[in-house]
Amino acid sequence: MEAALTGSLLSLSNNLDTQAKAAQKDSQALRNISYGILASDKPSDFRESLDNVKSGLEYTTQYNQQFIDTLKEIEKNENVDLSKEIDKVKAANNRINESLRLVNQLSNALKNGSSGTAEATKLLDQLSKLDSSLSSFRDYVKKDLNSSLVSISQRIMDELNKGQTALSNVQSKLNTIDQVINSGQAILKNGKTRIDRLQTVLPSIEQQYISAVKNAQANFPKVKSDVAKAANFVRNDLPQLEQRLTNATASVNKNLPTLLNGYDQAVGLLNKNQPQAKKALSDLADFAQNKLPDVEKDLKKANKIFKKLDKDDAVDKLIDTLKNDLKKQAGIIANPINKKTVDVFPVKDYGSGMTPFYTALSVWVGALLMVSLLTVDNKHKSLESVLTTRQVFLGKAGFFIMLGMLQALIVSVGDLLILKAGVESPVLFVLITIFCSIIFNSIVYTCVSLLGNPGKAIAIVLLVLQIAGGGGTFPIQTTPQFFQNISPYLPFTYAIDSLRETVGGIVPEILITKLIILTLFGIGFFVVGLILKPVTDPLMKRVSEKVDQSNVTE
Known part of the structure; x- marks a missing residue:
């Protein structure tokens, strides 16, 4: 066996x-x-x-x-x-x-x-x-x-072969009859698997298994007593437990809708009032963190001033002076505070202060005029088989940028020699104007090269937005909120600020930062144009042909 x-x-x-x-x-x-x-x-x-x-x-x-x-x-x-x-x-x-x-x-x-x-x-x-x-x-x-x-x-x-010992193990398991009842299904399933395994793999040990069962009959009365106790629990106590579980389930089913409704209402109130509470707490925390120390300092400073005035009898002297000298009183009322103005970055006149704005505007308008008067496409049929779309894009870009640099040179030198604009750093003013022209021409040329006439419209819309949102005429903080929001995303903002540094006086950190951001604008548009030119060129040619066939445009 x-x-x-x-x-x-x-x-x-x-x-x-x-x-x-x-x-x-x-x-x-x-x-x-x-x-x-x-x-x-x-x-x-x-x-x-x-x-x-x-x-x-x-x-x-x-x-x-x-x-x-x-x-x-x-x-x-x-x-x-x-x-x-x-x-x-x-x-x-x-x-x-x-x-x-x-x-x-x-x-x-x-x-x-x-x-x-x-x-x-x-x-x-x-x-x-x-x-x-x-x-x-x-x-x-x-x-x-x-x-x-x-x-x-x-x-x-x-x-x-040791049936008596095995039976004692079974006896110990019967003491946990409560657990057996709760997991009965699992025990039956495992027992069936055990029997199937024995019938399939171990058929030759069946006789020894029967002998072990017979050997266990000597202790059967004790086992029977324990089983009877378990059966008594099943007959008497288990129905009561089931009834209690049934009552608890019914109570939960009855009260659960009310509880859920209350929960939904509470969640709704929280969701409704949470943003206002969060904003109020945020404002309070911001005031306590940022404003409160300044207020405390001002109060302490005012307290010191009042103590000093009280110590020196300055208030009494002022009252006596006002009572006795009407001319002094009139002078104090007319000019209560004496201001001392110190120009850190002096500008010659109002025209010189507006030079950065109108110079940047002239360069952008010059770029618009070039793309309107000159073509951005290859008109030489003989070169279509020789040059790729990207090569045409790069060649035309170089042509427009060189013309733009010439325009910028004329504008900046004209500001200095003809308009006599007061500029702190003339050479740097000319160089930055030329640099702004390179960036502006890259942006305008890319828009028109990719989209044709719609690109020209986009360049004009950008011009209008930049006139108001570039901060060239008035501080951007005095403009409507919309223009304050878009100002950081407009090339004019950084071009005008860079030119202002050369007019009033240079702060290297500010100038370098503005030029870096302006460079990113030019590189970004140029790279996008270089990537998308082969994609949009066939599409825009078909659109242009359809527009020409419509006889609507020149």
């Missing part, structure tokens, strides 16, 4: 080794298929073979999982530690599943028309790991696992 049990367990182990050996053959087949895919000009022809090998590996993983479940069942029912054996089988199964995942990726790639080169390379690397793992696993099965299963078989036989 012991030999039959041992033979059954070893049969499962031998079949496990057989499946591992088959997986090694499948691995070799997958390796050959992968090399074929890498070398073939029709890799999709290998897909059917790939799926056939995959089905074999899937069967191996299913059997391995069944073997794991069997070990877990034995571990549970016989109270033995099989975690090492289970982990070994799981590790081998996980390695096979990882290979199956890569096989599925390769199959899907071939199905979608891909060459599968990357997937096949990954699979070859995984197959090397799989072969090494399966070889080690087979050695383990033949040696350690078989030895463990033989030991388990001997333990089962020893327990069956």
Whole structure:
């Protein structure tokens, strides 16, 4: 009988080794298929073979999982530690599943028309790991696992030969009858699995099992008494417990809608009032953090002033003076405060102060006039086959930027020599004007080159917005909120600020920051134009042809 049990367990182990050996053959087949895919000009022809090998590996993983479940069942029912054996089988199964995942990726790639080169390379690397793992696993099965299963078989036989001891274990479990009732279904399910395993794997031990039951009859009265107690609990106490649970459930079902309604109302009030409360707390915290220290300082300063006035009798002297000298009184009322003005960055006159705004405006208008009078497209038919769209874009951009630099030179030198504008750094004023022209021409040229006439309209709209939102005529803080919001995103803002530095006096940190931001505007528009020109050029040509055919425009 012991030999039959041992033979059954070893049969499962031998079949496990057989499946591992088959997986090694499948691995070799997958390796050959992968090399074929890498070398073939029709890799999709290998897909059917790939799926056939995959089905074999899937069967191996299913059997391995069944073997794991069997070990877990034995571990549970016989109270033995099989975690090492289970982990070994799981590790081998996980390695096979990882290979199956890569096989599925390769199959899907071939199905979608891909060459599968990357997937096949990954699979070859995984197959090397799989072969090494399966070889080690087979050695383990033949040696350690078989030895463990033989030991388990001997333990089962020893327990069956010691029926009295086993019965005492059953007796101890009956003392926890309450837990048995609550988990009865799980115990029945596990018991059925145990019986199925015995009927399938261990039919030869049935006679010894019957003998163990007969040996237990000597202690049956005690067992019967304990079972009777459990049955009495089921008949008498369990119905009362069920009734209490029923009443509790009914109470919850009755009161739950009211509770949920109250909860919804509370949530609604919180959602409604939370923003106002949060804003009020935020304002209070901001005042306490930022304003309160200044107020405290002002109060302390005022207190010191009042103490000093009181100490020097300044107020009394002032009152006496006002009473006795009406001319002094009139002078104090007319000029209560004497102001001392110090010009940190003096500007010659109002015209010089407005020079940065009108210079930047002139450069932008010059860029608009150029794109209106000159074409941004290639009109030479002979060059269409020689130059790419991006080459035309770059060539035209260079042409417009050079003309813009000439315009900027004329405007800036005219400001200095003809209009006699007061500028602190004339050379730097001319250079920054030329630099602004490069940026403005890059922006305007890109818009028109990509979009044609709509691009011209966009450049005009930008001009209008920048006149009001660039902060050139009045401080931006005095303009409507809309223009204050868009001011940081307008090139005019940084161009005017840069030119102001050369007019009133240079602060290097401010000038460098403004020029860097202005540079980012030019680079951003130019890069976008360089990328999108091949995309928009065919579309805009078709739109232009349709517009010309409509006879609506010049």
